[in-house]
Amino acid sequence: MGWLEGYVAAVTGGASGIGLAVARRYLREGAGGVAILDRDIGGLSSLAAEFPGRLIAVAGDVRDAAAHTELVTRAITSYGKLDVLVGNAGIFDFRRPLESYDPETLGAAFDEIFAVNLKGYMLAAMAAREALAKSNGSMIFTASVASLYAGGGGILYSTVKHGVIGLIRELARELAPAVRVNGVGPGGTLTNLRGSEALGQAERSLADKAAEVEARIAAAVPLGFAQRPEDHTGLYVLLASRDNSRAVTGEVFMSDGGVRVRPL
Ligand code: NAD
Numbered sequence: 001m002g003w004l005e006g007y008v009a010a011v012t013g014g015a016s017g018i019g020l021a022v023a024r025r026y027l028r029e030g031a032g033g034v035a036i037l038d039r040d041i042g043g044l045s046s047l048a049a050e051f052p053g054r055l056i057a058v059a060g061d062v063r064d065a066a067a068h069t070e071l072v073t074r075a076i077t078s079y080g081k082l083d084v085l086v087g088n089a090g091i092f093d094f095r096r097p098l099e100s101y102d103p104e105t106l107g108a109a110f111d112e113i114f115a116v117n118l119k120g121y122m123l124a125a126m127a128a129r130e131a132l133a134k135s136n137g138s139m140i141f142t143a144s145v146a147s148l149y150a151g152g153g154g155i156l157y158s159t160v161k162h163g164v165i166g167l168i169r170e171l172a173r174e175l176a177p178a179v180r181v182n183g184v185g186p187g188g189t190l191t192n193l194r195g196s197e198a199l200g201q202a203e204r205s206l207a208d209k210a211a212e213v214e215a216r217i218a219a220a221v222p223l224g225f226a227q228r229p230e231d232h233t234g235l236y237v238l239l240a241s242r243d244n245s246r247a248v249t250g251e252v253f254m255s256d257g258g259v260r261v262r263p264l
Helices: 017-028 042-050 065-079 103-135 155-175 206-220 229-240
Strands: 008-012 033-038 055-059 084-087 138-142 180-186 252-255
Touching: 008 017, 008 065, 008 103, 017 033, 017 042, 017 084, 017 229, 033 065, 042 055, 055 065, 065 103, 084 103, 084 229, 103 138, 103 155, 138 155, 138 229, 155 180, 180 229, 229 252
Parallel strands: 008 033, 008 084, 033 055, 084 138, 138 180, 180 252
Antiparallel strands: none
16 A cells, blocks of 8 residues: 555646656556646656556646646536646756846746746645645655755756745645645756757757766765665655645755765
8 A cells, every 4th residue: 555545736837847756656556546747748658558547748838827827627527626836947057156147038038937936835735735735635845955055956956946945835834724835855866958049059958968967966965876766766755645744844854865964
């Protein structure tokens, strides 16, 4: 028997990387249905085949409120309720520092990165709030090592990921006692995380230099390995499970190889 027997989840950015690993793990833990919102749902066919009738894919952009409404509506229409929202879709800035911008490029990249990485989470929360209150469910947002420390991203990514912690805490306060709201903070993880279109990085991916990224992360963290999406999924299961984290809200669990205890 899994930890999420009969649960229904909605996952943004669930067609790749960490979101895909979370969706797969939820289904393996017994989830009755998982609905995924992603702008590119092409990679979901093997998951759909592995769990027939238990996966819904909604193609859309997390900056669009209507896409979130469709995600939640389709989950409820197909599976009768919603227990968990995982806000996860995001893009990177490939560590661009402030000095590399002028006001125009900063404005365009700010609007895009904040809209995807933070407004997308708020719109998801807005769409799922009522259904989760009915089920006494929870929200889990993907934060980052960049939510706590400088250097995990550039000026925009680090700032927006710090903002995710503010979002989690504020929503945890606003939605208590009906809905718990928490986060998971991955460290450098081997995924296809892409960059900002406004910065001309839309086709650039962490995977382009996977071996280099893997070696750099492994050398930088006390546990000595670069994380894989599957390494984080247990925390998403724990935080979703009413039986196992009933008293946890407003928290962000880091899953970063021990950055906090890195030697100076
Ligand atoms: P990924 O690119 O593999 O997955 C992100 C998914 O989000 C993709 O499927 C993508 O299509 C989707 N997406 C992006 N923009 C979208 C939009 N506007 N509308 C709809 N879908 C959109 O990358 P990942 O590394 O799995 O990223 C997932 C989350 O993890 C992000 O929030 C990211 O910031 C965070 N994170 C990643 C790392 C890392 O090192 N990979 C570390 C810490 C946190």
